[in-house]
Amino acid sequence: MSRVLAAALVAVLWACPAIAAPTVAFAWPDGQRAAVSLAYDDALDSHLDTAIPELDRHGLKASFYLTLSADTVRSRMSDWRAAARNGHELGNHSLFHQCAASKPGRDWVAPQRDLDTMTALQMQEQVRLASTMLQAIDGAATRTFTVPCGDTAAGDGDYVAALADDFVAIKVMGGAVVPDMQTLDVHAVPVEAPVGVDGDALIALVEDAARRGTMVNLTFHGIGAEHLAVSREAHARLLEHLAASPEIYWTATFRDIMTWVRARAAPPAPRPAAVSP
Numbered sequence: 001m002s003r004v005l006a007a008a009l010v011a012v013l014w015a016c017p018a019i020a021a022p023t024v025a026f027a028w029p030d031g032q033r034a035a036v037s038l039a040y041d042d043a044l045d046s047h048l049d050t051a052i053p054e055l056d057r058h059g060l061k062a063s064f065y066l067t068l069s070a071d072t073v074r075s076r077m078s079d080w081r082a083a084a085r086n087g088h089e090l091g092n093h094s095l096f097h098q099c100a101a102s103k104p105g106r107d108w109v110a111p112q113r114d115l116d117t118m119t120a121l122q123m124q125e126q127v128r129l130a131s132t133m134l135q136a137i138d139g140a141a142t143r144t145f146t147v148p149c150g151d152t153a154a155g156d157g158d159y160v161a162a163l164a165d166d167f168v169a170i171k172v173m174g175g176a177v178v179p180d181m182q183t184l185d186v187h188a189v190p191v192e193a194p195v196g197v198d199g200d201a202l203i204a205l206v207e208d209a210a211r212r213g214t215m216v217n218l219t220f221h222g223i224g225a226e227h228l229a230v231s232r233e234a235h236a237r238l239l240e241h242l243a244a245s246p247e248i249y250w251t252a253t254f255r256d257i258m259t260w261v262r263a264r265a266a267p268p269a270p271r272p273a274a275v276s277p
């Protein structure tokens with residue numbers, strides 16, 4: 001390449017903001033390019049009957065956000081315990097899954113579970129009780145929280161911020177792929193809940209995270225059944241893709257991923273030295 005051509009190429013690259021300002025790649029445990037958090041909300045039968053056998057077949061670990069009042073927590077507690085023993089995370093998804101009935105499309109919110117009628121203090125007490133119940137189920141002292149419906153406002157204001165010290169990390173809504181690990185707020189991690197998509201669409205999301213060197217957070221509900229479903233086939237294709245490239249994807253529980261992220265967060269800026277009078 002001639003020197004002139006090389007100089008021109010450098011000039012073009014420098015003019016492109018995406019290339020001109022590279023960020024330092026975030027270091028994942030074994031040099032992988034992205035962390036993948038697979039999560040399953042609402043304690044559904046298809047998690048125990050379809051998702052967990054498929055995950056276990058590939059040796060992948062995931063997080064299951066239990067609504068403690070869900071039928072399966074009572075009727076299939078031994079199955080949830082077995083999942084936790086096998087390395088999956090039982091995450092907190094509150095006792096009663098309160099969401100704001102005032103938002104559009106919320107006809108399904110039962111009046112006694114309307115977040116608009118709760119105070120922030122009531123929600124905080126309930127979420128902490130949910131953690132105690134989860135500890136009674138799995139014995140774990142730390143876990144993560146996914147805010148039901150991503151609704152952070154109780155009737156009298158935000159209830160989630162005061163729970164920051166109770167959890168390794170907290171997920172809200174906002175998109176599947178984290179744009180930048182350096183600026184990630186561990187108590188407001190973005191997540192996407194795919195519905196009705198095929199395997200290619202799911203794989204495109206994890207590939208995007210690998211390109212960026214960040215992490216991807218996918219929250220599933222029903223797998224081939226129940227509400228907000230993704231088909232068994234689409235889910236299975238994603239898991240096959242992840243399992244086939246362990247050198248690219250670190251698929252782990254959200255608790256493990258965020259413990260790693262927190263250990264590598266930039267330390268707080270030092271306070272200015274006191275100036276003597």
Ligand SMILES: [Zn+2]
Pocket residue numbers: 041042093097148149
């Ligand atoms: Zn939910």
